[in-house]
Amino acid sequence: MVYFPAKPPLPPTIxxxxxxxxxxxGIRSLLKNVQFHLILFIFxxxxxxxxxxxxxxxxxxxxxxxxxxxxxWMGFYSIIGGCLLGCxxxxxxxxxxxxxxxxxxxxxxxxxxxxxxxLMLINEYIPxxxxxxxxxxxxxxxxxxxxxxxxxxxACEAAYPTGxxxxxxxxxxxQNLVAFLILAVMVVPGSSVSWINWVLxxxxxLGLVLLLLVREDYNRLKVDxxxxxxxxxxxxAS
Numbered sequence: 001m002v003y004f005p006a007k008p009p010l011p012p013t014i015x016x017x018x019x020x021x022x023x024x025x026g027i028r029s030l031l032k033n034v035q036f037h038l039i040l041f042i043f044x045x046x047x048x049x050x051x052x053x054x055x056x057x058x059x060x061x062x063x064x065x066x067x068x069x070x071x072x073w074m075g076f077y078s079i080i081g082g083c084l085l086g087c088x089x090x091x092x093x094x095x096x097x098x099x100x101x102x103x104x105x106x107x108x109x110x111x112x113x114x115x116x117x118x119l120m121l122i123n124e125y126i127p128x129x130x131x132x133x134x135x136x137x138x139x140x141x142x143x144x145x146x147x148x149x150x151x152x153x154x155a156c157e158a159a160y161p162t163g164x165x166x167x168x169x170x171x172x173x174x175q176n177l178v179a180f181l182i183l184a185v186m187v188v189p190g191s192s193v194s195w196i197n198w199v200l201x202x203x204x205x206l207g208l209v210l211l212l213l214v215r216e217d218y219n220r221l222k223v224d225x226x227x228x229x230x231x232x233x234x235x236x237a238s
Contacts, residue, residue: 015223018161026162030170035158038214043151043171046207048178050144053200054078055179056186056193057137063194064121064128074137081138082145090149100154101216104147108211111143112204119201122194140204160220 021029030036053060058071085107093103118136120126152168159167182199185191 015160015220018223020163021161023163023166026159026166029162030159030166033158035215035217036155036167038210039151039155039158040170040174042207042210042214043148043155044174044178046203047144047148047151048175049182049196049200049203050140051175051179052182052186053196054141055183056196060122060193060197061133061137064124064133066130066133071137074134075141077134078138078141079145081142082148085142085146086149089146090153093150093153097221098216098218100150100157101211101214104150104154104211105208107143107147107150108204108208111140111147112201112208114139114143115201115204119197122197154214154216157220158217160223 020026054075057075058066058068061071061074062068089103089107093100114136117132118140121128121132121136152171155167155171156164182196186193186196
């Protein structure tokens, strides 16, 4: 809480000791990086739409007679669940390296299925009940929030040797920009919120398709996996 060293005494990894590109060079490099563009779009569009959706959840559920307090608790549980799932999946991904795309698919697929279920409930295509609403609101939030650390990690791998600060800044900016546009539309007098349910469904389905096209480039991990030859001390014949 008091002492913040500039860096640890020794680099935690080999790649951490390699100098990154400057901010300008890094951005120019990412402009030509197709894989990073895919990750940026999937994350920015999906997470941004959900961020805007979560801000008007109480208005959205009001048509079904759900109170603002109940909607607030649904959002709270989804955030807590996403934090716990994100920590767990980050731990798992550290144990099984080079599997980020697989882990993301394991989270995006059930999250998309839960959104389809929610869309059918909110439009009353199927009978609606409170337990189903809780499940279909909380589960997508858990998977979307929980997948964010893996998206950041995948983006940093694809962007290397561009600095992690540049890559994560662009992802966060894209997410906030999409959320801003979503909320900007909603402040127009007479606008409804029902359309965001369909946009959210499209963002999840499109993100799933595009994620299949992402090529995993573990540029940073390749550096960390390099064998480093340590010279023997002078006079040591062993």
